[in-house]
Amino acid sequence: MNTFAQIRIALVLSLALAYSAFGDTPDEDVYLAPDAFISESFDDSPPKPSVLWVTNELKPQIQKILGHDYPALRIRYWAQQSRSAWILEEIGKVKPITVGIVVEDGKIVRLKVLIYRESHGWEVKHSFFTDQFIEAELTEKLRLSKNIDGISGATLSVNALKRLGGLALYLHQQVQP
Amino acid sequence: MSKRRPAKKRRGPGRALLRLHRRVGVALSAIFIAICITGILLNHSDDLDFQSRTVQADWVYDWYGLEPAGELLHYPLPQNSLSSLDGQLFLGEKSLGHFPAPRGVAVLENLIAVAFPRSILLLTHQGQIIETLPDAAIPGNDTRQIASPDQRTLIIDTNLGQFRSDEAILDWSANESAIALAPLETSPAPAALKAKLIRSFRGEGITWGRVLLDLHTGRFFGSAGKWIADLSGIALILLTLTGVYYTMRYLKKARERSLSR
Structure with a gap:
């Protein structure tokens, strides 16, 4: 085989490699099933679910927290005494991140990434990041009372989780004033 | 020499x-x-x-990953139609967002329920999303079919059996006398709608x-x-x-x- 033929084969192989690398789409990663999260959050005896309707009174505050309207008319939650659990979704870059949040006495006591669908930013699933939300409260300006350190390369996912943390605290105030 | x-x-x-x-x-x-x-x-x-x-050649969109994979699922509804195309759900021509392929669709008096394997979407007849029920709010962990014989409550077939919802679709109870569900059947989408959905799926194009x-x-x-x-x-x-x-x-x-x- 002469050099010219070898170069041509190398070129064809390179293009084939490029084709195989093109358009790689990641799958959905389920870190914890939502029903398992609810069950764990209430010592394996979860209460019956309730719903909070997103009324015109709530919409402006929710819009302020999320930066956009909530994409549904009602939000399901599980509440027992002063504790409420929420399963919320927010888009990080292009796909929704499903997050479970438990609020008790106006403070976040548990935040866990349940399902992650983006190709980047999955580092937000780690407890070193999510544990920062524990004890966070909602300020009068509808912001988290604690500073949450970001993760380089996962800024959009970090911001999405911050918004969901604020939203869960606000919704908790509405169901347990 | x-x-x-x-x-x-x-x-x-x-x-x-x-x-x-x-x-x-x-x-x-x-x-x-x-x-x-x-x-x-x-x-x-x-x-x-x-x-x-914009480029019109389908293979270019396929190459860029913008050509829908899989078949178009089309459910005719009394006033409209519901379609699923490669992870996108449409009511008529309106995109409702990213959802998996539906397992079934049920039409109630005030809403439409779309069942996915691990969630159920509730929406108004105008296409406004009421709620997406996560699997934590649905019995079982694999919804196989959905129907609403009385148009007020939902019945779902799951891996754990058949369950009926209350009228608010908040709670579920086991359907003791399980019935054979008559699910809404799919039908081929009209060519004009199919073309519009593919255009909508591609966005503004390349x-x-x-x-x-x-x-x-x-x-x-x-x-x-x-x-x-x-x-x-x-x-x-x-x-x-x-x-x-x-x-x-x-x-x-x-x-x-x-x-x-």
């Missing part, structure tokens, strides 16, 4: 480099031509309106400018294509240098020959 051949005078890199120069030049000529043509076209993209003209730029930079072939374009650029620089070197050498030899005559 045999005559010894006089030793060749070695001047510079010699014929081996010239051979390499020729072979690399021929091997990469197609890439060089493609880069030059796309470069010229990009230079005139405003005049040729390449930044606003412009010729984008395709030309990706061909020019090699990105059209992914990250390896980008490297090939980079290496071709470096090869072109080296070919230019070796070409200049051999031209100078040729001219020098020609001058020496003309002086010796």
Whole structure:
């Protein structure tokens, strides 16, 4: 085989490699099933679910927290005494991140990434990041009372989780004033 | 006694480099031509309106991952229709967002319920999302079918059996007398609707400018294509240098020959 033929084969192989690398789409990663999260959050005896309707009174505050309207008319939650659990979704870059949040006495006591669908930013699933939300409260300006350190390369996912943390605290105030 | 051949005078890199120069030049000529043509076209993209003209070829959208994979599921509804196309759900022509392929659809008096394997979407007849029930709010962990015989409550078939919802669709109870569900059947989507859904799925489309730029930079072939374009650029620089070197050498030899005559 002469050099010219070898170069041509190398070129064809390179293009084939490029084709195989093109358009790689990641799958959905389920870190914890939502029903398992609810069950764990209430010592394996979860209460019956309730719903909070997103009324015109709530919409402006929710819009302020999320930066956009909530994409549904009602939000399901599980509440027992002063504790409420929420399963919320927010888009990080292009796909929704499903997050479970438990609020008790106006403070976040548990935040866990349940399902992650983006190709980047999955580092937000780690407890070193999510544990920062524990004890966070909602300020009068509808912001988290604690500073949450970001993760380089996962800024959009970090911001999405911050918004969901604020939203869960606000919704908790509405169901347990 | 045999005559010894006089030793060749070695001047510079010699014929081996010239051979390499020729072979690399021929091997990469197609890439060089493609880069030059796309470069010229990009230079005139405003005049040729390449930044606003969109590509129509389906294979290009397929290559960019913008061609829907899988079949179009189409459920005719009393006032409208619900379609699912490669992870996108539509009520009529309105996109409702990203959802998996439905397992079934049920029409109630005030809402439409769409069952997915691990969630149920509730929406108004106008297409406003009421709620997406997560699997924590649904019995079982694999919803197989959904129906609403009375148009007020939902019945779902799951891996744990059949369950009926209350009228608020908040709570579920096991359906002791399980019935055979009559699910809403799918039907082929009208051609006009199918074309509109594919257009909506693709968004604004891909412009010729984008395709030309990706061909020019090699990105059209992914990250390896980008490297090939980079290496071709470096090869072109080296070919230019070796070409200049051999031209100078040729001219020098020609001058020496003309002086010796």
